[in-house]
Amino acid sequence: xxxxxxxxxxxxxxxxxxxxxxxxxxxxxxxxxxxxxxxxxxxxxxxxxxxxxxxxxxxxxxxxxxxxxxxxxxxxxxxxxxxxxxxxxxxxxxxxxxxxxxxxxxxxxxxxxxxxxxxxxxxxxxxxxxxxxxxxxxxxxxxxxxxxxxxxxxxxxxxxxxxxxxxxxxxxxxxxxxxxxxxxxxxxxxxxxxxxxxxxxxxxxxxxxxxxxxxxxxxxxxxxxxxxxxxxxxxxxxxxxxxxxxxxxxxxxxxxxxxxxxxxxxxxxxxxxxxxxxxxxxxxxxxxxxxxxxxxxxxxxxxxxxxxxxxxxxxxxxxxxxx
Amino acid sequence: xxxxxxxxxxxxxxxxxxxxxxxxxxxxxxxxxxxxxxxxxxxxxxxxxxxxxxxxxxxxxxxxxxxxxxxxxxxxxxxxxxxxxxxxxxxxxxxxxxxxxxxxxxxxxxxxxxxxxxxxxxxxxxxxxxxxxxxxxxxxxxxxxxxxxxxxxxxxxxxxxxxxxxxxxxxxxxxxxxxxxxxxxxxxxxxxxxxxxxxxxxxxxxxxxxxxxxxxxxxxxxxxxxxxxxxxxxxxxxxxxxxxxxxxxxxxxxxxxxxxxxxxxxxxxxxxxxxxxxxxxxxxxxxxxxxxxxxxxxxxxxxxxxxxxxxxxxxxxxxxxxx
DNA sequence: CCGACGAGTGACAACGATTGCAAAGTCCGC
DNA sequence: GCGGACTTTGCAATCGTTGTCACTCGTCGG
Numbered sequence: 001x002x003x004x005x006x007x008x009x010x011x012x013x014x015x016x017x018x019x020x021x022x023x024x025x026x027x028x029x030x031x032x033x034x035x036x037x038x039x040x041x042x043x044x045x046x047x048x049x050x051x052x053x054x055x056x057x058x059x060x061x062x063x064x065x066x067x068x069x070x071x072x073x074x075x076x077x078x079x080x081x082x083x084x085x086x087x088x089x090x091x092x093x094x095x096x097x098x099x100x101x102x103x104x105x106x107x108x109x110x111x112x113x114x115x116x117x118x119x120x121x122x123x124x125x126x127x128x129x130x131x132x133x134x135x136x137x138x139x140x141x142x143x144x145x146x147x148x149x150x151x152x153x154x155x156x157x158x159x160x161x162x163x164x165x166x167x168x169x170x171x172x173x174x175x176x177x178x179x180x181x182x183x184x185x186x187x188x189x190x191x192x193x194x195x196x197x198x199x200x201x202x203x204x205x206x207x208x209x210x211x212x213x214x215x216x217x218x219x220x221x222x223x224x225x226x227x228x229x230x231x232x233x234x235x236x237x238x239x240x241x242x243x244x245x246x247x248x249x250x251x252x253x254x255x256x257x258x259x260x261x262x263x264x265x266x267x268x269x270x271x272x273x274x275x276x277x278x279x280x281x282x283x284x285x286x287x288x289x290x291x292x293x294x295x296x297x298x299x300x301x302x303x304x305x306x307x308x309x310x311x312x313x314x315x316x317x318x319x320x321x322x323x
Numbered sequence: 324x325x326x327x328x329x330x331x332x333x334x335x336x337x338x339x340x341x342x343x344x345x346x347x348x349x350x351x352x353x354x355x356x357x358x359x360x361x362x363x364x365x366x367x368x369x370x371x372x373x374x375x376x377x378x379x380x381x382x383x384x385x386x387x388x389x390x391x392x393x394x395x396x397x398x399x400x401x402x403x404x405x406x407x408x409x410x411x412x413x414x415x416x417x418x419x420x421x422x423x424x425x426x427x428x429x430x431x432x433x434x435x436x437x438x439x440x441x442x443x444x445x446x447x448x449x450x451x452x453x454x455x456x457x458x459x460x461x462x463x464x465x466x467x468x469x470x471x472x473x474x475x476x477x478x479x480x481x482x483x484x485x486x487x488x489x490x491x492x493x494x495x496x497x498x499x500x501x502x503x504x505x506x507x508x509x510x511x512x513x514x515x516x517x518x519x520x521x522x523x524x525x526x527x528x529x530x531x532x533x534x535x536x537x538x539x540x541x542x543x544x545x546x547x548x549x550x551x552x553x554x555x556x557x558x559x560x561x562x563x564x565x566x567x568x569x570x571x572x573x574x575x576x577x578x579x580x581x582x583x584x585x586x587x588x589x590x591x592x593x594x595x596x597x598x599x600x601x602x603x604x605x606x607x608x609x610x611x612x613x614x615x616x617x618x619x620x621x622x623x624x625x626x627x628x629x630x631x632x633x634x635x636x637x638x639x640x641x642x643x644x645x646x
Numbered sequence: 647c648c649g650a651c652g653a654g655t656g657a658c659a660a661c662g663a664t665t666g667c668a669a670a671g672t673c674c675g676c
Numbered sequence: 677g678c679g680g681a682c683t684t685t686g687c688a689a690t691c692g693t694t695g696t697c698a699c700t701c702g703t704c705g706g
Contacts, residue, residue: 107366
């Protein structure tokens with residue numbers, strides 16, 4: 001290729017990278033030759049030499065989940081704009097696979113990593129890591145939703161409707177969002193002066209699956225002193241709860257009110273339309289990616305960012321809807 | 324690292340790759356040293372040398388869409404198992420961005436590409452390409468749903484209910500699935516002996532968005548001779564149609580029956596639960612990846628694979644449900 | 647005892663780009 | 677016409693691995 005333009009490899013390289021060290025006419029000649037030959041500089045060779053791969057690894061529990069897909073998209077967007085390529089890996093919620101994924105990424109010499117950890121993280125990694133949604137308590141560089149504020153918003157809304165017997169269907173303990181949301185719920189209960197009731201505290205399985213929430217809600221529905229309202233800690237959990245309540249012959253919101261932390265897709269078409277917090281998944285990915293870019297640029301890392309959430313009021317909480 | 328084990332680089336390399344050319348004791352010593360140093364062989368250097376990057380590019384219109392996210396997951400799964408790493412790129416439904424993505428992947432010297440084309444494809448690429456869902460008519464190596472069979476299934480089911488005025492809300496013309504589903508619909512209409520009615524043929528926008536289907540369905544609802552049944556060519560379109568029908572004060576399925584090509588998430592919780600074809604997204608990704616692996620293994624390419632679809636009967640078609 | 651042989655190892659040259667440094671070319675003023 | 681300054685170019689080394697080739701040992705058959 002350099003030969004085709006009648007210059008040395010060095011000059012061709014400089015020309016293609018718009019180095020000011022190369023003459024105007026040469027630059028044009030090189031570009032012309034490159035175009036004619038359909039030449040694309042080999043990024044692998046460049047990476048080897050420059051010790052920077054222009055690639056970033058993103059590790060999530062499951063790419064096919066709406067939340068992670070959207071977060072990935074947010075991240076991919078800003079990373080691509082910055083000239084990085086994204087390597088995706090699924091940890092499948094297994095620390096072992098997460099560790100394997102991390103090793104693979106390191107082997108590929110990614111410049112940085114975005115990680116929603118399932119517990120497989122063990123420092124120190126050789127590249128900057130930004131945690132998103134599922135944080136490592138010890139690490140810095142973290143982006144997550146404002147779990148406490150969000151949960152408080154949900155709780156207070158229900159309390160505003162006069163509910164005092166409020167139950168909670170949470171995620172699987174051990175992840176940032178599950179733990180923080182639960183803690184926030186318990187805090188709100190205490191602040192409201194309600195007696196803490198462990199039978200009103202339930203949680204889903206590892207995958208925060210609909211089925212697990214269905215079981216949890218069925219148990220709540222069977223309680224002697226049934227709760228009058230339920231807070232589900234995620235969209236899938238809310239859908240599971242809804243299904244269980246319906247199966248138990250309970251009307252929502254007349255018999256039991258229901259609110260969800262995450263807004264399910266088509267939430268407004270469900271029966272009844274669900275009151276929920278605004279989605280934040282995409283933004284989490286964007287912010288995490290931006291933070292990583294800043295770290296890569298050598299900036300001192302801002303320890304933690306929280307994404308604020310808003311309440312979207314629909315019918316399932318007992319509000320009249322559309323308003 | 325080689326030094327730490329007291330061997331040459333060549334030997335270390337051979338040892339780590341389990342070459343039979345290296346002595347048992349040396350192999351152990353090398354592994355020990357590698358473990359102690361947390362050494363991971365540099366895949367970039369290896370790629371440069373072996374001219375194979377162990378990476379595959381996957382280009383989709385939008386990673387955050389349920390369909391593409393699931394297809395990506397399917398692909399990622401089988402590729403990772405085969406030792407490949409996946410580079411994801413979003414084409415955002417723009418041929419220009421697709422071309423840019425393809426160039427970037429080539430620059431990174433991926434071993435192969437999985438492409439859902441939006442029209443930016445221009446042969447010949449330097450690596451094997453397998454098309455999925457959005458096929459290039461000229462290229463070989465293709466995986467897609469059985470659009471014709473699926474659409475026929477839907478149509479015949481409605482006809483079995485006695486419908487004769489069946490309308491169609493399709494995707495945006497120009498993509499494989501949009502075109503094939505429309506053609507299959509028209510074919511079925513003709514075979515049934517119904518008069519072709521262009522006012523019963525509508526389509527969504529580029530993104531197959533809910534909003535566009537809402538507009539299309541609103542127009543259908545306003546027709547003097549309103550259709551008694553509607554087939555939506557995708558999940559999002561079906562949801563849009565449902566929303567429009569509801570806004571028009573029409574009951575589903577009593578006033579207008581509705582069936583969907585793709586099964587929406589939570590389809591069973593919608594009001595009414597939607598009759599639809601089984602999802603095939605994940606499988607599309609898996610099959611495409613498998614086909615690519617076969618191509619990479621040097622096998623002669625099987626030109627085209629179609630994923631069969633099943634009908635999931637719920638209430639929106641007029642069946643009694645649960646059965 | 648010698649040569650052939652095989653196993654195990656190291657030296658060395660790539661892979662294709664980048665980069666510091668030196669050399670060549672250009673231009674100016676004196 | 678010459679030295680100095682500046683611009684443009686090429687040379688050669690380098691990034692970490694892999695594949696080729698040659699070399700060193702034992703071992704074994706003749």
